[in-house]
Amino acid sequence: MREYLLRHSRLVHRVLNGVILGLSIGLIAYLSVDALRGREFIYDRGYMTYQLWVCIIFIFDFFLEMYMSDHRWDYFWRRLPFLLLSIPYINLAEWGGMTLSGETLYFARFIPLARGALAVSIVVGYLSANRLINIFASYTVILVAIVYLGSLIFYEREAGINPDVTSYGKALWWACADATTTGSTIYPVTPVGRIVAAVLAIMGMVMFPLFTVVVTSAVRSRLRHSIPSAIAETNSGNESTQGPADTDDDDSD
Secondary structure, eight states: OHHHHHHTHHHHHHHHHHHHHHHHHHHHHHHHHHHHHTOOGGGOHHHHHHHHHHHHHHHHHHHHHHHHOSSHHHHHHHSHHHHHHHSOHHHHHHHTTOOOOHHHHHHHTTHHHHHHHHHHHHHHHTTOSOHHHHHHHHHHHHHHHHHHHHHHHHHHHHTTTSTTOOSHHHHHHHHHHHHTTOOOSOOOOSHHHHHHHHHHHHHHHHHHHHHHHHHHHHHHHHHHHHHHHHHHHHHHHHHHHHHHHHHHHHHHO
């Protein structure tokens, strides 16, 4: 079985990446609709069933990749956060008869979404053979996902309480301004809103310098390869120009 999977490893990885990407996008869309409509997800059986199956497939993907790896325990410890983010904690709590607070349930539903965002960033990073482009694409997806999810949380918690948050558009504008540390006229008034504000500001300060490093490295790499080529072309042009002249001189002698 393992030999067959290894022989078709590229196809297996493509299929898994496609499934994970589709499920992650679906999870983000499902959660977005619930948040914008103000629907309580814990009573939405469709969402609960969907996120359970998403978690099951995430876990299956983890152990299949581990089974195909040549260094299984190294893979396990390196990818352990992905496994922990794939566990359907809400469903397990429901089946176990555990009573969780509203705040705990609220944040627990974002756990598989975080796993999905990480998966999307990795899949997008595989689309290019250039390592710098892969890193840049992955960081971009992570930053966009954090800003988007932050805006959803901020809108759901601040709308109706904060008089400045009258629409999701304003919440999204606030999240973008907070992540870029440019500031905004909207200020959070709820504890969750303040936490989101701090997280977005920290992530913005961490991520944007990384973009600068990636772009600078790409420019330096480009120049390092282009300058020698330009010098070589110039030298070859000079040699071809001087060649006939030297020949004429020899003939005249």
